[in-house]
Amino acid sequence: MNFEQVTALKKLLSSSKRIAIVPHKNPDGDAIGSTLALSHYLSKKGHETQVLAPNDFPKFLKWMPGATEILNFERHNTEVKKFIENADLIFTLDFNDFGRVGQMAECLENASAQFIMVDHHQQPSDYAVITYSDVTISSTCEMVYTLIDAMGDRDFIDSDIANCLYTGIMTDTGSFKFKATTSKTHRIVAELMDKGADNTAIHEKVYDTNSPSRLHLLGCALKNMVILEEFNTAYITLTQEELDRYDYEKGDTEGFVNYGLTLNNIRFAVIFIENKDEGIFKISFRSVGDFSVNEFARNHFEGGGHTNAAGGKSEKSLQETIDYFISLLPNYKKELTA
Template identity: 55%
Template sequence: MILKGFDDLKLFLKKPRNIVIIGHRNPDGDAMGATLGLQYYMSKKGHKATVVVPNEYPEFLHWLPGSENTYRFDWQNSQSKKAINASEIIFLLDFNALHRVGHDMQKTLEKYPNDFAMIDHHQQPDDVKYMYSDVEICSTCQMVYQFIEMNNDLDLIDADIATCLYTGIMTDTGSFRFRSTTSTTHRIIADLIDKGAENNKIHNNVYDSNSYGRLLLLGQALSNLQILPAYKTAFITLTEAEKKKFDFQKGDTEGVVNYALSLKGIIFAAIFIEDTEQSMIKISFRSKGNFSVNEFSRKHFNGGGHDNAAGGRFDGSLEESTTFFKELLPSYTTELNNSYEA
């Protein structure tokens, strides 16, 4: 764990401040839950807090308390820049480096004259003045809870904060099934439920709100599934044409890679998604046991994340990306076979 400048940050926040809270590009449940939860907490402490995210987030997160007041940098550019320029400090949540917000927003943040405070659980964080970093914690939402706890303010957590933080912990732990889910996580979840998080409604809002097109897209993805038993690996592909065929919306591929990982005998899974808007192949990796997809993605696919969940990208065609991926696997045969008794 890295806890840098925490006492100075507490002193800085003793008086009301103008604060901006930022999540990463393509925000997920943890990013949205953490930013909104922290915004509510900071507002209760007397600060003016504004959430700015780089771009759109999935429809199944639009119900989160306070999401209607969030600025999107790509769409509400002038409002976002005005909020950033007026702020006295910026909190960076659920990402470890400025490039994770996208090129345009990164350029704006690099010109920011004041200080950053980072709360994040990804490896190899950028150096900023104030930092709470812990790669062992399952989600940034759990870290926000513990940040509030460090300030002796757990009594300030109401139903809205509890709902936001519960959502991020639930989504980033795969509904509490990943190895990073600890007894501490469950104790925090219990407290959030006691403080007003309605666990059944949150689960339904996130997981039981599929569109017809999303289910058809899932069927297409599963029909594209390829299994490489010699390497205990499976991967899925989706082309731009397939996405358009089933009216793809942001968030529709969330969690699809886990279907590949759920296969008996598979310990390494990936999904390769063609993204013509960003001129790249977007990749998600998942693993079981001690095979680090973070290291694999950092080394080969300009990405990173956690040991068992990471993302990456490939600049080329979909076919070239999967061919390159398959060519890498023989050199990892020993690691894959010894990683986990699947």
């Protein structure tokens, strides 16, 4: 954060406030970790805080300190709307456009509160009085740590905050292997461990709590994988029927798309997952090197994200979506095979 942002934030937080903290729809480890950590921090500063999620989040994140207090817009609609209506400030974390909160968007658009954005995705919208946006930082959790540090409040970081921040950094860096992981990231993680983050327990709770049905679903996904050697690309499909067959629960497909990138010479990996209730195929894109899946998703699938990790959607049938996707690849062959 720069000096002007820190000064402005200190002024906004100089007296007790009612603060809503909002992650994106289908929140992941970074979204839940950053919102809970910020909530714990601001509560310790004397503010009334509430994390308001657009919908539910995976079971493997529900152990996190404060997770049981999160209000879910789909389940606690009235309470969420009331809190937003009466909020003094609204922090939006790990997203930068109201289009990323689904049906909650209208509530945010009509809110009278001032907004503070903390996010590391590309091309932020202009809705906040303070926009802390940095696409070079590994995760929103790393940004929340930096915010707390810039406010001069590192001593406020306790084991609850440390565990939340560690979880988000770990998950959004692919256990510290992605390019955005820097020496500063590791120094922050080391301090979080000193503050009480239990790295072994966090890894176990996030990665080692699979159900048999999830592993069977993974087997189905890998069986469905198609490799397009000409374009150094691999894609996976999962239909609603397949999800239902293996008792899909929210979060079960987390990380499936990355298996494509474990193949030799594959630079572009995609997964298409049907959501019959919404009438769409949700798409996750991953890449290695300089191929920008953010631009690919924005240009062709109403999405976006980071250079090497992005999302999108399609309202076409599975076959139409796949055919369209494959038809685009010749335009990117030079980038994918360089």
